[in-house]
Amino acid sequence: MVKGVQIHSPVAPKAQSEIFTEGALTFLAALHRTFESTRKKLLDARDDAQRKYDSGVALDFAPETAHIRAESSWHCAPPAPGLEDRRIEITGPTDRKMVINALNSGAKTFMADFEDSSAPTFANMLNGQVNLRDAIRREIDFESNGKAYKLSEKPAVLIVRPRGWHLDEPRITIDNAPMSGSLFDFALYFYHNASELVKRGSGPYFYLPKMEHYLEARLWNDVFLFSQSYIGIPHNTIRATVLIETLPAAFHMEEILFELRNHSSGLNCGRWDYIFSFIKKRRADKGAVLPDRKDVTMTVGFMDAYVRLLIQTCHKRKVAAMGGMSAQIPIKDDPKANEIAMEKVRADKLREVRAGHDGTWIAHPLIEPIARGIFDANMLGPNQYHVRREEVRVAAADLLNTAVPGQITEAGVRENVSTALAYTAAWIGGNGCIPLNYLMEDAATAEITRVQLWQWVHYGSRMDTGEPVTVEFVDSLIKELAPGVRKLAPGVKEADLNVAVEYLKGQIRKPWASEFLTSDLMPYLAIKDGVPAKMQKAAL
Structure with missing residues (x-):
């Protein structure tokens, strides 16, 4: 028109x-x-x-x-x-x-x-x-x-x-x-x-x-x-x-x-x-x-x-x-x-x-x-x-004070992996707000989990056990936790979860974490909506 x-x-x-x-x-x-x-x-x-x-x-x-x-x-x-x-x-x-x-x-x-x-x-x-x-x-x-x-x-x-x-x-x-x-x-x-x-x-x-x-x-x-x-x-x-x-x-x-x-x-x-x-x-x-x-x-x-x-x-x-x-x-x-x-x-x-x-x-x-x-x-x-x-x-x-009491724990790493996978998969499936473990998670909280995992891997941060957070360790948690995501977040489709898995694996390996997961993954929504793939930037 x-x-x-x-x-x-x-x-x-x-x-x-x-x-x-x-x-x-x-x-x-x-x-x-x-x-x-x-x-x-x-x-x-x-x-x-x-x-x-x-x-x-x-x-x-x-x-x-x-x-x-x-x-x-x-x-x-x-x-x-x-x-x-x-x-x-x-x-x-x-x-x-x-x-x-x-x-x-x-x-x-x-x-x-x-x-x-x-x-x-x-x-x-x-x-x-x-x-x-x-x-x-x-x-x-x-x-x-x-x-x-x-x-x-x-x-x-x-x-x-x-x-x-x-x-x-x-x-x-x-x-x-x-x-x-x-x-x-x-x-x-x-x-x-x-x-x-x-x-x-x-x-x-x-x-x-x-x-x-x-x-x-x-x-x-x-x-x-x-x-x-x-x-x-x-x-x-x-x-x-x-x-x-x-x-x-x-x-x-x-x-x-x-x-x-x-x-x-x-x-x-x-x-x-x-x-x-x-x-x-x-x-x-x-x-x-x-x-x-x-x-x-x-x-x-x-x-x-x-x-x-x-x-x-x-x-x-x-x-x-x-x-x-x-x-x-x-x-x-x-x-x-x-x-x-x-x-x-x-x-x-x-x-x-x-x-x-x-x-x-x-x-x-x-x-x-x-x-x-x-x-x-x-x-x-x-x-x-x-x-x-x-x-x-x-x-x-x-405003820049980094004195934050607390430790990096295996439970914290596991929770971040689980939340990042569940939210990302739900978002790709069209749901931007999901309850997980009695908390309401949206893009903002999911972004924290993503960049924390990147930050811990990038600097080889150690958990309270003394063990470092490595790419291999996060990969092992992704493999372990991914099968349970669809129970944690009912309605998530297997294809969307697979994208979320590959996305998170890619993120922890980047020199710098991406600016926004929503920008990265928007092409998936656009293609689902019928926009020709050739018009979209590569998401991963």
Whole structure:
């Protein structure tokens, strides 16, 4: 319908006709042609920065923006309608049942996720757009297996997380180039729903993932200004919360808020991706080897410093400082184990609210009463912007502190192998969020397992037994554990598991671990979606 725009995958006629309208495709093309060159330059800048880190240049606060950090007079936009109180935010993928259950959960907001908890099959991405459109218009009710799913009278406020800047959308090309996954997700949601949301007293609200530099926030702000003008809604209607989930972004918090200040609704501690980034960005530093994943808690030095700086920064600029996700999920068949797990949730949420966070994340509706009870008892107003944390002093060395108590154990290595295999296989099969051993695993937690295995092998790290973690040892665990993955994660197909096995074997042998498993494995999804193999990069 639109010159230069090609859809390379077959799509269900209903979704294609309702989502891929001529107007929507024209908007996609306009965004791509306006912003793609800038996106590519920023991604190249990431590579340049990584080469500097590898050569021994330490991360630090940017000297050219010291005046922004020092100036106390600027503040971000006031909370938009529905975002004044965000004490509990539930997150999850955009399938129809999940959308209804999350909006009805009792949480203040629902972050509908096109990113880490969604495997980006074309069906998932398009069905998610249909589901969110229907939810906004209260046309999402349906029945399944004799059970009715119906939206409540006062559902949670909707916030959407598009994919990160690094991901392409290969099923759509514009002028023979794949478009940005970020802009694809953002554009379709914004084009179809922004005016309707404003009409209903809300607005187009977003979570922005994986940024590494304030110039990446500037690009988002430019996209917002362009898009608001394009469809004719007032500037500054959009609100965006940025996930601080990369190590470089921790050094750019104030600058990121400054770039987005008229569209900003705060920052979030994306804790799991942050740990992943900490390992990846410091891959050339043998002193940055971390112990078992379970030992890298929010109270260790570099994580505590990051939290304290984020809260101080947000409240200085009068926006929300959102807490992160506890990985625990309810355990239905073991009351004692469930109570232990839920006690971990209570302790985590109590730590967050006492530190000054304005809200927290949950992944399961049954955890909502627990988290809400903690925040209701300790946060009497809608937020804690008044908790300024002016006593906080966080230096670059604090954010880079690698003193993490704990050891590398065989159990930790085994768990990483098992989780990496199970999640990768599930993701290739179209499922981006899976429960494993009573923890909710998504791309972020799977990435930690992958890069930890690489890091331990690369540096010949020794377990508490004194034995080194070698390629041969990890290979033996892969061989041992792979047959049990399909029981651990029901629904995983053997062919997808075989790909996951070869991928993990390849990763531990690389000079440097890959940037993102999602980028590596996207070609498999694209080929499954009918995109010709010759158009895809080799995944392994």
